Amino acid sequence: MQIYWTKINKIIEETPEVKTYLLDCPEDFTWEEGAHTHLALEGFNAGEKPNRSLVRHMSISTLPHENSIGITTRIKEQCSEYKTILRTLEVGSDVALFKTHSNVPLKREDKNVYLLSSGVGLATFRPLVLDYLNRADNVNQIHSLNIDSSKDFLFKDVFESAPDKKFTSQFVDYREGYYEEVKNLAADKDGLFYVVGSDEFLAQNIEVLFEQGIHPKQIMLDKHEQTLSKFLSVDASV
Ligand SMILES: Cc1cc2nc3c(=O)[nH]c(=O)nc-3n(C[C@H](O)[C@H](O)[C@H](O)COP(=O)(O)OP(=O)(O)OC[C@H]3O[C@@H](n4cnc5c(N)ncnc54)[C@H](O)[C@@H]3O)c2cc1C
Incomplete structure (x- = not known):
């Protein structure tokens, strides 16, 4: 399994509770519309087994031609450990992506x-x-x-x-x-x-x-x- 470490390049406040994290696009990382990925936070693979509380499935809200990988998520005041950490991340922070796949590409069937x-x-x-x-x-x-x-x-x-x-x-x-x-x-x-x-x-x-x-x-x-x-x-x- 290939793990892509990358950096946050912009954080957009979409609404008071929803943020989009734009991530630098690693060179050979690509995806189709409708794709989801695994977004992992630093330390997720520090132990013998991956720490699942530092990993979530996330859809990619951008297209490759936008040159950033967009992750859009709701972070409520009362939230999980994962979102509590995510909320503290800033432009330049590292995150990891892996197992990216689209189950819902656009069907062009007239x-x-x-x-x-x-x-x-x-x-x-x-x-x-x-x-x-x-x-x-x-x-x-x-x-x-x-x-x-x-x-x-x-x-x-x-x-x-x-x-x-x-x-x-x-x-x-x-x-x-x-x-x-x-x-x-x-x-x-x-x-x-x-x-x-x-x-x-x-x-x-x-x-x-x-x-x-x-x-x-x-x-x-x-x-x-x-x-x-x-x-x-x-x-x-x-
Ligand atoms: C294919 C796929 C794509 C997905 N795409 C996205 C996406 O694009 N964006 C997105 O945001 N999510 C997406 N999800 C869901 C995502 O993986 C998470 O399950 C979701 O964001 C909730 O994560 P969480 O860490 O907030 O809550 P979880 O830990 O998963 O807990 C579930 C609920 O419990 C609450 N909760 C957890 N811990 C606490 C606590 N300590 N105190 C109070 N409440 C708590 C949370 O508010 C949450 O509503 C996707 C899931 C799948 C399977």
Whole structure:
């Protein structure tokens, strides 16, 4: 396993609780839209076994042409040891990346794409939208629906509806409105539905999508094959 040590080059305060850490891009480090990586803090591999409390999965919120690896995360006042340390890091601090992979690249299958996310889940979708806005080939249109009860919606510069580019972005701040809208979107029986958020959020979205007659093959989750089939088995939603 290759470990890439790199440095933070910028910290963006997206909202009072959400920060984006921009990291220098190591020379041979590359990734696809929708990728996640493991972001590890100094000391994680100091002992015999890796210290898991210093490692988290994180999506990459940028594209390679932006020349930085973006990691966007929410840090609440009451937080884990990992986030407590992350919060103290500054420009120039070292972090490590490893096992980077995309389970949710943008499918170019001449379909309508629906991006359903909760909170910072939108970070996973930012590169998909940028990729689409740059090159719309074989994607009919994209609709993003994000729920964030904090009402501090993220990446408003990218997630702004652009009718000429067939991109629509919708933000809601309450659950009932969110799931009502998911039902409306699922009226498109041929669409591709990407879902990013907590496991509970995934399960609830899948349940609604199944109820509306959406097939498991139309649902994309940032999960490995084995976990994916557990989430998307028809039994899981009953
Ligand atoms: C494929 C994938 C991609 C992901 N991408 C992202 C991403 O882009 N951005 C992102 O932010 N997360 C992402 N996650 C989730 C991420 O890995 C973490 O699980 C998440 O950020 C929470 O980490 P944590 O250290 O805050 O909480 P954890 O230690 O994982 O604990 C879970 C919850 O308990 C609470 N908690 C933990 N310790 C304490 C404490 N001492 N006091 C009070 N509360 C506590 C935390 O608030 C948290 O809500 C991703 C996960 C996966 C699997």
